[in-house]
Amino acid sequence: MTTTEKLKSRFPDLNFVKPLPVDKHPRYEKSGIKFSPNKRTVLPKGHVKEDGRKKVLADTLLNSDTPIKLRDGVHVYADIFRPANSDEHPVPAVICWSPYGKTSISLDMIWHRAGVPKDWTSGYETFEGLDPAEWTRRGYAIVNVDARGVQFSEGTYFFWGDQEAEDIHDTIDYLSKQPWCNGSVCMGGNSYLAKAQVSFASRQSHPALKALAPWEGFTDIYRQLYLRGGFSMNNVFAAQYQWGVAGEEGVEDVAQMVKTHPLFDDYWAQKYDEVSNIDVPLYVLGSFGNPFHVYGSFDTFRRAKSTHKWMRVHARFEWYEMYEPKSIDDLQRFYDRYAKGIMNGWETDTPPLRLSLHGFGTVPNIVERSEIGFPLQRQQLRTYYLDTSVKRLKSLLPPNEAVASYDSQDLNASSDFTIHFDEYTEIAGYAKVRLWMSCEEKDDMDVVVQLRKIDSSGNPLKQIHFPCPAPENEAPEGETVKLYGPQGFLRASSIISRDVSRTSADGQEVFYRHDQEEKVPRGTIIPLEITLWPMGMVFAAGEGIKLSVAGHFLSAPATPAIQLEKLNNENLGQHLVHTGGKHDSCLILPVIAGNRT
Structure with missing residues (x-):
């Protein structure tokens, strides 16, 4: 019995909604997305996807809709961006695991792009993920994966939990064995992409996984998202969220489960992330200004058993921080240390916790003051x-x-x-x-x-x-x-x-x-x-x-x-x-x- 079958058998009242296909979904129908399995494209240095966007900063190979076969025979599809010379000089792979479609939606839909200048992103990044136009120059492959049941990936879509963790494990295994990969796999991204990292590492492990960078995410969708304090919250968001998924088969009806499972039971427990199981090097991001992820970010940092873990609490919103140049440089130092084995001083130079406090315009913010743990001992x-x-x-x-x-x-x-x-x-x-x-x-x-x-x-x-x-x-x-x-x-x-x-x-x-x-x-x-x-x-x-x-x-x-x-x-x-x-x-x-x- 597959994991999907086990979940459906375990929760017989679990409903699935039929998603709209990509070409009929209001979010994606105008994007002109086509299914192009194994299509190979060369993006030369200086290439620009559209006017005003970030240039591709190094010769890059794009393998579109690369099929990744999972243990139950289902295929998920990934766009793999890698340095053009990675066949001769293998590089680490960074997974951006997402339900949003590989490059279908962007910060353009956010008021003032959440402060992110348009030329900070290339348009090749998945929503809330790392920008391949920047990272191939830094010697990394960016792998944008459509989760099971999303867009053209096969199967039924589940919101986090055992099925997604299993799929991520199989994807790590596949990528680590590719000739262009140096055997090291990392994960990156914020919000859902951060939750996917923590969800996986709380449930499974893989020797090729060298580092995680969950930049603001949940650890407990019952208490932190849908039923905060024990009562229904964000249920309108839940319905909109699941109908935002484009696909071909079915999407887990979590909005219905909020109504029929108001208490924390086995359904919610199998989606809870026991972060004390995580023992991979961690670079966690957080912000007191984030109304969704601040609790989960601190929960991950404080309770993960990783002996190598850091947290940076910044003073802005997560989307801006994802593409801020200094943030990218900092993240590269972390990845370089654990995915490339470069002894670059990360462990000795980086405080365990960098803490920012908000002054609300009347007093200057305190920005990334060095601390040790949280709450502060003093x-x-x-x-x-x-x-x-x-x-x-x-x-x-x-x-x-x-x-x-x-x-x-x-x-x-x-x-x-x-x-x-x-x-x-x-x-x-x-x-x-x-x-x-x-x-x-x-x-x-x-x-x-x-x-x-x-x-x-x-x-x-x-x-x-x-x-x-x-x-x-x-x-x-x-x-x-x-x-x-x-x-x-x-x-x-x-x-x-x-x-x-x-x-x-x-x-x-x-x-x-x-x-x-x-x-x-x-x-x-x-x-x-x-x-x-x-x-x-x-x-x-x-x-x-x-x-x-x-x-x-x-x-x-x-x-x-x-x-x-x-x-x-x-x-x-x-x-x-x-x-x-x-x-x-x-x-x-x-x-x-x-x-x-």
């Missing part, structure tokens, strides 16, 4: 209590009990609490809130919390987080464009699933299994402990932070997708936040000791 956990009477955060617990409330179904409603710092302050790590809450109208609550930096007048700050000629007020609201602040999520009935063994010793990082639930009797006041996603902020004296508590996603203003998603939550009526006296509702912040160095 952090000081400071507790600030919610005071409803003045809507402030205070160092002392208010003696009198009070109640704040918000309409849990109003997308503009929240209970807010602020504090201003008397001196220069840095915050980096995992913040946590403890909230005593109740609801008279419903036996459950979906609660979202967020931290925003505020100026001295109390105005919440935001900023575009990539270089852009347009001012902030002209930029669209959205987490791929603007930086807001970290969020945390929890369904009240999930607190029964708290896992002490996976909660940090200091209590800041609370882990919920979400494998069971226990409804909350109406009107019962219960404590909710919610860890926010990793954060890094810098404050001048007089600036501060705002804690918001609400029943809905908070970062970007309400979008049509969020308006639809509110219909899928457990909220009804007023949520009450109890503060003061015996209800020690509070925010615990990881404050970094010391000066700005």
Whole structure:
């Protein structure tokens, strides 16, 4: 029985949607993509795919739609870009594993191309992957693989998990044996392409795999993407995502599974990445401004058992960082060390962690300061209590009990609490809130919390987080464009699933299994402990932070997708936040000791 057959047998309710073929898919139909198996093209140095694009920087051979036979007889197809002299001088192969089509979509569809100048990319790169026009010059082959079931690749498409890991293993094996390859294989790319790397290395290994560069990705699609805090989120995105796949056979209907498998069960467990299994050299990228991948990036770096691992936390959005020239140089040093065996000082010159903190335009960002581990050992956990009477955060617990409330179904409603710092302050790590809450109208609550930096007048700050000629007020609201602040999520009935063994010793990082639930009797006041996603902020004296508590996603203003998603939550009526006296509702912040160095 093949892995696909085993998965279908194991999850009999797993549905598959029929994708649109490439020539009829609205995303691809105008691209003129043709299936050209084993077509060989020479791209001479200086070649330009289209006006304004990056030139090919070295004579390059392109083998289009190269068939790679997998163990179950299915073929996936890859575009292989390699130096023209690689038959005589073999090179490492870098896999960019993708569901997007090898060169079908690009940053051109993103507002201001996420700050990436058009001449930084050639148009031969797969979306979120390395640009072969740059990397063949550096002595690498870039292998853009259409995953199983994508475009012209055969088979049924699964979102990550065992089938994809098996396919990547077979692809590594195939590439390592090609005469133009020096026997070393790496992987690269961000977002989905990063998740594919971590997913594979958590499940399997191959001696030819020498290095991974997961530049921002998930490790747990239940808690980090589709059911954050135990309740449905990004479900509109899930449906759009799977219908964005072009192919011939079937695409796993993960959007349906979000609805029919609301608890963390075997279905979600087989997609969970146990990153502690990873023992390949790692170069992880992360950003506190990334609303999708920051938790998974830190999870990978912190828990992988690799003895050679590094993380760089930059101050911009992932797409810009992928093609920034200094980033490319840095990544080459990493690959050169492990895929070519060049003793270039990478291990001695590179700090284990380079950390950036955001100043939101009022204070300069701290950019890639050398650190050792995360959270930082010098952090000081400071507790600030919610005071409803003045809507402030205070160092002392208010003696009198009070109640704040918000309409849990109003997308503009929240209970807010602020504090201003008397001196220069840095915050980096995992913040946590403890909230005593109740609801008279419903036996459950979906609660979202967020931290925003505020100026001295109390105005919440935001900023575009990539270089852009347009001012902030002209930029669209959205987490791929603007930086807001970290969020945390929890369904009240999930607190029964708290896992002490996976909660940090200091209590800041609370882990919920979400494998069971226990409804909350109406009107019962219960404590909710919610860890926010990793954060890094810098404050001048007089600036501060705002804690918001609400029943809905908070970062970007309400979008049509969020308006639809509110219909899928457990909220009804007023949520009450109890503060003061015996209800020690509070925010615990990881404050970094010391000066700005």
